[in-house]
Amino acid sequence: MTPSVRLQEMIRVIRSARTQGEERGIIQRECADIRSQFRQGDNGERSHSLAKLLYVHMLGYPAHFGQMECVRLIASPRYSEKRIGYLGAMMLLDEKQDASLLITNSIKNDLSHSSQYVQSLALCTLACMGSAEMCRDLAPEIERLLRASHSYIKKKATLCAVHIIRKVPELAELFTPSARTLLSEKNHGVLHGAVVLITELCERNPDTLVQFRKAVPELVQIMKGLVTSSYSPEHNVAGISDPFLQVRILRLLRILGHNNDTASDAMNDLLAQVATNTDSSKTAGSAVLYETVLTIMDINSESGLRVLAVNILGRFLLNNDRNIRYISMTSLQKIVQTDHNAVQRHRGTIVDCLKDQDTSVKRRALELSLALVSAVNIRSMMKELLIFLSVCPPELRSQTASGIFNAAERYSPSKRWHIDTILHVLTTAGGDVRDETVPNLIQLITTASELHCYTVHKLYRALIKDIAQQSLVQVACWCIGEYGDLLLKGECEEIEPVQVTEDDILDALETVLQSHMSSPATRGFALTATMKLSTRITDNVDRIRSIVSIYGSCIDLELQQRAVEYNALFKKYDHMRYRSAVLERMPVMDKNSPGHTNGDTSGEIKEPDTSKPKPVEAGLLSEPASQVIITGYSEMQKHCCVYVHVVPTVSVYEKNGLSLKIQCDKQTETEVTVTLIASNSTQNDITNFTLQAAVPKSVQLQMKAPSGNVIPAHGLGQVTQTVLLNNPNKASLPCFRFVQLSFLLN
Amino acid sequence: VLSLTVQPRCKIIRFILIQNRAGKTRLAKWYMQFDDDEKQKLIEEVHAVVTVRDAKHTNFVEFRNFKIIYRRYAGLYFCICVDVTDNNLAYLEAIHNFVEVLNEYFHNVCELDLVFNFYKVYTVVDEMFLAGEIRETSQTKVLKQLLMLQSLE
Numbered sequence: 001m002t003p004s005v006r007l008q009e010m011i012r013v014i015r016s017a018r019t020q021g022e023e024r025g026i027i028q029r030e031c032a033d034i035r036s037q038f039r040q041g042d043n044g045e046r047s048h049s050l051a052k053l054l055y056v057h058m059l060g061y062p063a064h065f066g067q068m069e070c071v072r073l074i075a076s077p078r079y080s081e082k083r084i085g086y087l088g089a090m091m092l093l094d095e096k097q098d099a100s101l102l103i104t105n106s107i108k109n110d111l112s113h114s115s116q117y118v119q120s121l122a123l124c125t126l127a128c129m130g131s132a133e134m135c136r137d138l139a140p141e142i143e144r145l146l147r148a149s150h151s152y153i154k155k156k157a158t159l160c161a162v163h164i165i166r167k168v169p170e171l172a173e174l175f176t177p178s179a180r181t182l183l184s185e186k187n188h189g190v191l192h193g194a195v196v197l198i199t200e201l202c203e204r205n206p207d208t209l210v211q212f213r214k215a216v217p218e219l220v221q222i223m224k225g226l227v228t229s230s231y232s233p234e235h236n237v238a239g240i241s242d243p244f245l246q247v248r249i250l251r252l253l254r255i256l257g258h259n260n261d262t263a264s265d266a267m268n269d270l271l272a273q274v275a276t277n278t279d280s281s282k283t284a285g286s287a288v289l290y291e292t293v294l295t296i297m298d299i300n301s302e303s304g305l306r307v308l309a310v311n312i313l314g315r316f317l318l319n320n321d322r323n324i325r326y327i328s329m330t331s332l333q334k335i336v337q338t339d340h341n342a343v344q345r346h347r348g349t350i351v352d353c354l355k356d357q358d359t360s361v362k363r364r365a366l367e368l369s370l371a372l373v374s375a376v377n378i379r380s381m382m383k384e385l386l387i388f389l390s391v392c393p394p395e396l397r398s399q400t401a402s403g404i405f406n407a408a409e410r411y412s413p414s415k416r417w418h419i420d421t422i423l424h425v426l427t428t429a430g431g432d433v434r435d436e437t438v439p440n441l442i443q444l445i446t447t448a449s450e451l452h453c454y455t456v457h458k459l460y461r462a463l464i465k466d467i468a469q470q471s472l473v474q475v476a477c478w479c480i481g482e483y484g485d486l487l488l489k490g491e492c493e494e495i496e497p498v499q500v501t502e503d504d505i506l507d508a509l510e511t512v513l514q515s516h517m518s519s520p521a522t523r524g525f526a527l528t529a530t531m532k533l534s535t536r537i538t539d540n541v542d543r544i545r546s547i548v549s550i551y552g553s554c555i556d557l558e559l560q561q562r563a564v565e566y567n568a569l570f571k572k573y574d575h576m577r578y579r580s581a582v583l584e585r586m587p588v589m590d591k592n593s594p595g596h597t598n599g600d601t602s603g604e605i606k607e608p609d610t611s612k613p614k615p616v617e618a619g620l621l622s623e624p625a626s627q628v629i630i631t632g633y634s635e636m637q638k639h640c641c642v643y644v645h646v647v648p649t650v651s652v653y654e655k656n657g658l659s660l661k662i663q664c665d666k667q668t669e670t671e672v673t674v675t676l677i678a679s680n681s682t683q684n685d686i687t688n689f690t691l692q693a694a695v696p697k698s699v700q701l702q703m704k705a706p707s708g709n710v711i712p713a714h715g716l717g718q719v720t721q722t723v724l725l726n727n728p729n730k731a732s733l734p735c736f737r738f739v740q741l742s743f744l745l746n
Numbered sequence: 747v748l749s750l751t752v753q754p755r756c757k758i759i760r761f762i763l764i765q766n767r768a769g770k771t772r773l774a775k776w777y778m779q780f781d782d783d784e785k786q787k788l789i790e791e792v793h794a795v796v797t798v799r800d801a802k803h804t805n806f807v808e809f810r811n812f813k814i815i816y817r818r819y820a821g822l823y824f825c826i827c828v829d830v831t832d833n834n835l836a837y838l839e840a841i842h843n844f845v846e847v848l849n850e851y852f853h854n855v856c857e858l859d860l861v862f863n864f865y866k867v868y869t870v871v872d873e874m875f876l877a878g879e880i881r882e883t884s885q886t887k888v889l890k891q892l893l894m895l896q897s898l899e
Contacts, residue, residue, distance in 0.1 A: 011861065094780075189881065234886050237843070244883045360807075
């Protein structure tokens with residue numbers, strides 16, 4: 001169809017429109033014109049009108065009113081009209097439209113048309129937009145064309161069959177016999193289509209796959225022919241004989257050889273031949289080599305062949321073409337677990353790719369590098385990874401950071417190295433690390449007890465330099481609060497000593513408290529650290545007192561509550577040595593201790609809210625004072641970093657000469673053993689002394705027999721009773737025990 | 747979220763697009779079923795993804811749950827959307843093959859050729875690709891056919 005001047009003219013006019021509005025106006029006029037043309041019936045102009053409509057459609061305007069015209073034109077005897085009709089059908093009709101069914105009959109007729117070009121149009125359209133119904137209808141026709149016709153038609157028929165099978169999988173059996181015979185075709189186009197068809201059949205039906213395994217020798221022959229034939233001008237691309245066909249055959253071989261020794265053996269030699277003889281200087285050759293590598297890795301190949309494949313990938317890594325480096329790394333990633341040593345050999349090149357300019361290449365290099373970290377190369381790899389972290393694009397930072405943490409966790413040569421590494425990451429990319437990093441780091445620090453001094457010095461220095469990185473600041477505050485005394489001592493083995501005064505430390509913490517950069521959680525850390533220092537420093541306790549009381553009226557509810565309770569520690573419980581007990585040095589944390597896995601991210605051990613404790617009846621000596629202690633105790637537990645049951649001995653009751661202490665004997669994940677010690681400093685013995693206790697529902701209580709029920713006078717003896725608390729659900733730590741005393745004082 | 751998988755890991759070309767830098771579509775061939783608004787969305791997304799890349803990027807972009815192989819020729823982007831596990835390099839070669847045929851057929855093709863002869867471009871595509879697969883790769887054969895078809899019109 002020589003495009004009518006009017007079509008070209010229309011295109012020109014549309015393109016000359018200066019605004020969207022102007023274009024719309026032109027389009028509307030043209031569409032009106034087209035519509036009236038369609039109504040006029042056969043006048044030789046219909047195909048031109050439809051062509052115009054299709055152009056309009058390509059610009060994005062609605063063109064549904066042309067659908068019926070497509071149907072009519074397809075039925076026309078004239079080739080030019082059929083041609084446009086079919087094109088229109090492919091562009092405007094899809095399987096959802098009802099009109100598409102109407103062309104089924106035309107397609108059927110055209111499939112048997114005398115002109116192969118008409119047949120081809122019909123095949124093409126069916127393969128493009130044929131619905132399941134249409135496919136079912138026309139499948140026998142296609143099958144016939146597979147066997148009987150000219151290669152031009154066979155090519156299209158094979159791919160049309162592929163489409164049919166995708167739409168109606170049950171029809172696969174219909175095409176299986178013909179597919180087999182097509183392998184003996186010489187025509188590359190038909191062969192290509194046949195291989196695609198067979199691949200599709202095998203992927204869908206395991207039985208068919210078994211059948212086609214017998215064709216492996218034939219396929220190997222065809223490949224050999226392609227690889228060795230030096231000159232095939234028609235399908236030659238950059239010196240490679242029909243690389244597309246080679247790639248498809250290799251893929252089919254992969255499917256056939258997978259998990260099957262016989263088939264794999266049959267193709268071993270061929271794969272070696274292709275791998276060694278294919279010229280990879282151009283993309284075409286590389287494409288074939290790449291497919292070869294994929295096949296080698298996926299079948300049961302002998303180890304020599306696998307090494308060959310990995311080496312090809314290694315060569316790819318050195319290729320100038322970035323595309324090739326990229327796909328090489330994609331493949332290496334898939335095999336890094338199974339062929340770890342082979343991939344390790346190329347570690348240097350992979351690490352170099354971290355510096356590539358394309359982010360997707362960088363990402364591949366990062367994933368591979370992380371997979372290649374081992375105990376042997378951890379130091380050098382970490383150097384590279386840390387450098388990468390400081391220059392990598394923002395979207396890769398958190399992945400890099402967590403990869404570094406994992407690697408450090410598994411392969412750290414020493415605790416100090418581990419801590420240093422984490423600190424380095426926090427300084428560089430503190431904003432991109434996951435929330436658990438803070439408690440994890442704290443836990444790590446507590447376990448490295450010989451490094452406490454070093455760590456707190458390092459963190460203090462980092463803190464005074466910069467308080468923007470929240471995670472770093474949080475860890476630093478916690479450390480200073482916990483090990484502030486070591487900081488003040490000034491000397492430290494592994495680090496240059498620096499004089500730090502109490503005021504210096506408090507200044508630093510106050511800066512954090514007051515800075516607008518600090519998040520609420522961070523300020524919580526700082527406040528608690530300040531409080532803890534009250535038992536570790538000697539001169540400036542008053543300053544701490546005043547800081548704490550200021551925050552008692554802070555607008556942030558969390559801070560306010562903490563401050564109020566810390567105030568209470570100062571005011572009410574100073575004399576009971578509670579403060580020092582509560583703020584004592586924390587023990588080494590178990591990685592899986594309940595408090596540790598608590599969802600809270602602050603790193604402190606937080607108790608959940610306790611319900612109001614039951615009022616304690618203490619028998620004859622019922623004391624409001626004792627109630628207050630206990631209640632206050634639970635309140636503080638809510639917010640202080642305290643393991644109640646870890647504090648070695650706590651006095652819970654002292655009145656009129658009778659004193660009761662709780663001593664913690666043992667503590668594991670789920671169990672706590674304490675001993676209640678009662679002593680008597682009065683003149684008289686206390687007799688009939690019994691203790692009872694109640695605990696929250698989630699905790700089981702087991703009280704062993706007391707050592708006696710008479711407490712001698714004058715502090716001459718004690719009554720002890722062991723109590724076991726079992727917390728099987730690892731629920732919140734048993735936060736409180738309600739104790740009931742009853743005794744007789746003679 | 748548009749799901750563009752016929753089956754899990756179905757190795758089929760989902761679509762072929764030719765777009766210019768401004769986002770105008772010069773060819774859109776779909777090998778899978780999409781609604782009109784889905785098609786529009788895809789066209790816009792591909793354009794957005796591909797035009798921000800330059801020479802220092804690879805010719806492959808991961809896109810939704812598959813990938814786009816593309817190459818820029820003058821002001822036009824030729825994009826093929828394939829499965830994640832497909833052979834990138836082979837499709838890159840296929841694009842180049844296609845462009846060389848266009849070049850021959852239109853005698854040093856330029857964008858305007860594709861605009862004013864859009865229906866012919868579809869013919870070329872249909873000769874070289876079918877049912878979401880590469881069909882004919884011999885440039886000589888394709889050109890011979892195209893000339894035959896032209897004589898019929």
